[in-house]
């Protein structure tokens with residue numbers, strides 16, 4: 001996999017650049033410090049889970065990971081300097097939010113820790129009453145069976161407001177404040193696509209939108225672009241609705257990504273961020289067939305997800321450990337899935353592949 005240089009583009013000049021870069025660097029540092037302290041505290045408050053499968057090799061030290069995070073943040077700043085996207089809309093507020101979320105996160109960590117050591121991940125095998133099943137996939141009024149689990153031993157699975165309130169914070173702690181910057185790498189191909197076209201009439205769909213973090217960056221950059229946020233979880237969709245409240249032309253759909261019920265060829269761009277590693281192997285091609293059905297010819301698909309084995313060998317042991325210790329039931333099969341082959345077989349033409357810290361950013365087109 002390519003190890004990209006900072007994305008190139010028309011570097012903007014002007015006296016405000018050094019100031020903007022300094023503000024960005026400061027905001028990033030404050031944010032990372034807030035999440036780093038919680039990461040370090042979490043390590044003290046929890047015990048490692050013994051993997052049931054042997055893990056080959058040892059992961060790199062923390063120093064290596066932090067240096068890699070520094071490269072990601074540098075790339076994020078370079079992308080802003082190159083005019084590919086704006087500084088994050090929550091630059092000032094994000095470090096405060098990171099601190100304010102700590103008590104809730106730490107309270108929940110105790111429950112997560114208990115589940116991890118008891119290997120209890122089926123607390124939501126029946127959806128809680130009133131959690132609003134979208135359609136019948138596996139039985140009367142049910143969510144797909146694979147969906148009803150405590151992924152990464154989370155509280156309430158995907159199915160409560162509490163789970164949605166905790167999610168972004170938990171992911172940021174896991175990636176020491178790098179998660180949003182990884183998501184923003186999806187904006188680079190979107191910027192390229194949009195630059196070549198008139199925006200009027202274009203539409204974007206985000207599959208498995210979660211709380212709407214990616215879409216908030218999309219709307220901040222292209223406020224007039226109509227976007228559709230799709231997720232199976234009503235609670236996460238509700239959080240996305242709140243996240244996207246400052247913008248217009250937003251739609252929210254509760255449906256499975258493999259059978260959205262949305263009109264054929266209705267979108268020019270489709271994104272999926274951290275969705276594919278949560279899907280069973282048999283569902284991934286179904287989602288890709290749905291992507292092809294939903295994209296207009298010439299349309300762009302951007303997939304951001306966990307690195308796979310071999311993408312960046314120093315991280316291979318960490319990826320294996322993550323599958324095991326965090327109850328990621330489909331991550332192990334995801335790690336070795338031939339994603340490029342899956343894209344091709346679904347009828348997409350793979351175009352780009354880059355690494356961004358612990359993520360891979362893939363792009364593909366529907367050509368006909």
Ligand SMILES: C[S@@+](CC[C@H](N)C(=O)[O-])C[C@H]1O[C@@H](n2cnc3c(N)ncnc32)[C@H](O)[C@@H]1O
Nearest residue numbers: 158208209210231232233236255256257273274
């Ligand atoms: C790991 S989260 C990723 C959320 C978000 N995209 C992000 O950037 O963090 C996975 C999301 O996908 C949703 N999801 C999982 N399986 C799904 C499916 N088959 N169809 C639609 N959404 C799904 C979950 O409800 C959850 O919100």
